Structures are given as C-alpha cells and as structure tokens.
Amino acid sequence: MTIKDFRFDGSKKLKVKDMPTDAGDSKGKKSELVKQTQANLLRASELQERLYAAGREGLVIAIQARDAAGKDSLIKKVFSGLNPAALEVHSFKSPSSTELSHDYLWRINAALPPRGKIGVFNRSQYEDVLVVRVHHMERGYKLAPRCLVDDFFPRRYAQLRSWEDYLYENGIRMVKIFLNVSKDEQRKRFLERIERDEKHYKLSTNDMVERAAWDAYDEAFEDAINATATPRSPWYVIPADSKWYTRYLVSQLLVDTLEEMDPQFPTIDPAEAARIPQMLEELGYHEDMQTKAAEEKTADAQET
Ligand code: ATP
Numbered sequence: 001m002t003i004k005d006f007r008f009d010g011s012k013k014l015k016v017k018d019m020p021t022d023a024g025d026s027k028g029k030k031s032e033l034v035k036q037t038q039a040n041l042l043r044a045s046e047l048q049e050r051l052y053a054a055g056r057e058g059l060v061i062a063i064q065a066r067d068a069a070g071k072d073s074l075i076k077k078v079f080s081g082l083n084p085a086a087l088e089v090h091s092f093k094s095p096s097s098t099e100l101s102h103d104y105l106w107r108i109n110a111a112l113p114p115r116g117k118i119g120v121f122n123r124s125q126y127e128d129v130l131v132v133r134v135h136h137m138e139r140g141y142k143l144a145p146r147c148l149v150d151d152f153f154p155r156r157y158a159q160l161r162s163w164e165d166y167l168y169e170n171g172i173r174m175v176k177i178f179l180n181v182s183k184d185e186q187r188k189r190f191l192e193r194i195e196r197d198e199k200h201y202k203l204s205t206n207d208m209v210e211r212a213a214w215d216a217y218d219e220a221f222e223d224a225i226n227a228t229a230t231p232r233s234p235w236y237v238i239p240a241d242s243k244w245y246t247r248y249l250v251s252q253l254l255v256d257t258l259e260e261m262d263p264q265f266p267t268i269d270p271a272e273a274a275r276i277p278q279m280l281e282e283l284g285y286h287e288d289m290q291t292k293a294a295e296e297k298t299a300d301a302q303e304t
C-alpha cells in the first residue's frame with residue numbers, strides 16, 4: 001500500500017472499520033521502509049528550506065487521534081528533522097473560558113503559521129466536531145438559541161470546509177491526519193503507561209471515559225472526515241499500531257505535499273544583482289582569482 005491508499009479527498013467514502021490499523025503486507029519490508037523514512041525526512045527538510053526562503057505558502061498538518069495513538073512521539077520523531085525556526089507546533093487543550101467566549105476558530109486562527117512556515121497542530125479545530133459531539137458539550141455552551149440548532153455539527157463541517165478553502169486561497173494549506181489505532185493496541189499502551197514510572201505522567205482517568213465511547217468516536221470521525229475531505233484539504237487515515245510504519249507514511253505524506261507545493265528559492269532582486277560586481281570588488285574576489293591562477297601555473301610548471 002502507498003500513502004495514496006490512505007488519502008481521502010472526497011472521491012471515496014471513509015468507513016473507519018474498513019481501514020487497517022497495522023502495517024499489513026508492509027511488515028516484511030520494515031528495514032527498507034525505515035531507511036526510506038530517513039531519506040524522506042532529508043528531502044522534507046530540503047523542501048522546507050525552499051518553502052521558508054520563498055515565503056509564499058504555508059502548510060498546516062493537523063493531527064487528530066484517540067488517546068495513546070502516538071501523536072506526541074510522531075511529532076517528536078518526524079518533525080524534529082526540520083528547521084525549528086520555520087516550524088510551529090501547537091497543542092490544543094480543553095478550551096479556557098476566554099476561548100469558549102469566542103467563536104471556536106478564534107484560537108485556531110491565532111495559532112496559524114505565517115506563509116513560509118510549517119505548522120503542526122497536536123489536536124485541532126476538529127476537536128470541536130469530535131469530543132464536543134461525542135459528549136454533547138455544545139448543549140452546555142452559552143450560545144443564542146438560534147445557534148444551537150439540530151444541524152449544529154453539519155453546519156460546523158460546512159464552516160470548516162469553507163474556512164480551509166479560504167485559507168488555501170490565501171496561501172495556507174491544511175492537511176489532516178487521523179492516526180488510526182486499534183482498541184487492542186490502545187489497551188496495551190495504557191497498560192504500559194501504568195507499568196512504567198516514566199510514563200505515569202501520561203495517565204489520565206479521563207482516557208477510560210473516552211475509550212468507553214469508542215464507537216461514538218468512530219462515527220464522529222467518519223462523519224467529520226467524509227464531510228471535510230477535499231482535494232485542497234485532504235484527510236489521511238494512517239494506521240497507528242506500528243510506530244515505524246506510521247512515521248514512514250507521515251514522512252511520505254510530508255514529502256508528497258511539499259513536492260506538490262513545489263516551493264522555489266526566490267530569484268535575486270535585480271537591484272541586488274546589479275550590485276554584484278561592486279561586491280566582488282569590495283570582497284577582493286579578482287585578486288583571489290589572480291593568486292589562484294598564479295598558483296596553478298606554478299604547480300603546472302613544477303609537474304612538467
Ligand atoms: P496525550 O495524548 O499525551 O494524553 P493530549 O493531547 O490528550 O495528550 P491532554 O492534556 O491529555 O492532551 O488532553 C487534552 C484534552 O483537551 C483532550 O481530552 C481533548 O479532547 C480536549 N480538547 C481539546 N480541544 C477541545 C475542544 N475544542 N473542546 C473540548 N475539549 C477539547
């Protein structure tokens with residue numbers, strides 16, 4: 001399977017239960033794919049340099065997942081090879097009362113990277129149609145009755161679609177990842193968090209509440225992804241049971257997206273170009289060349 005098999009851009013419907021959570025046939029190719037991941041990350045950093053130098057387009061990678069699907073370690077391993085000066089990572093937690101008193105995209109807009117940079121969202125605007133929908137949080141919101149309508153979530157899907165379109169048309173691309181972990185693998189990772197002292201800090205009793213709502217999340221992910229997957233802002237439903245495979249696929253996605261964006265180093269400003277002879281003069285370039293030529297002549301004479 002290639003990264004294209006995990007892409008959803010509106011041309012096919014997602015059924016979460018039909019998507020693999022493990023490496024499948026690729027298991028036997030682990031060492032080759034791990035090597036390919038390294039090569040992809042090198043290529044991604046070259047392309048990021050161009051993106052930063054060009055400063056014409058920005059990219060947001062929004063990562064959504066269940067607990068223990070590996071968001072943190074993915075960010076650590078895949079994005080640490082990029083230039084931190086041109087990277088912004090933002091984690092979205094439960095909204096504060098100030099954030100809740102604004103429209104839900106307010107805090108997301110504030111976290112968008114400028115053109116030229118890559119933004120990584122650890123959770124994102126999609127929490128507002130996932131956790132909020134699963135727990136009917138909107139019912140507790142201080143909102144005018146006209147806003148709390150039956151099609152509250154379909155309205156939000158449409159808002160997200162047009163907001164992402166708006167961003168695209170203004171030079172910011174949004175690519176969305178759903179890290180798809182299996183229920184059994186999540187169980188193992190929770191147990192590991194309990195067993196290992198250095199993982200205790202990741203334990204949260206709330207994780208069990210979310211786990212109990214597994215099927216409701218499947219439905220919420222499915223509806224949100226089917227309603228917001230577009231060619232401009234695609235979703236990728238990535239298997240998350242094997243971390244090496246997740247990293248490989250995300251490194252591939254990053255390279256493919258950046259290649260598609262095709263950033264180019266800017267050409268030199270004509271006024272700057274006109275100054276080059278003067279700069280060469282000031283830097284003593286011609287004397288250097290003369291010295292080098294003289295040295296080469298001497299070396300040639302000694303050889304013959
Ligand atoms: P880890 O996976 O390491 O536990 P995390 O991303 O789960 O990290 P936490 O601080 O444990 O970080 O959880 C953040 C919580 O905030 C999640 O339960 C998430 O659902 C919740 N959250 C984020 N955005 C919203 C939102 N818009 N409305 C309600 N809850 C939200």
Ligand code: MG
Pocket residue numbers: 067204
């Ligand atoms: Mg958590």
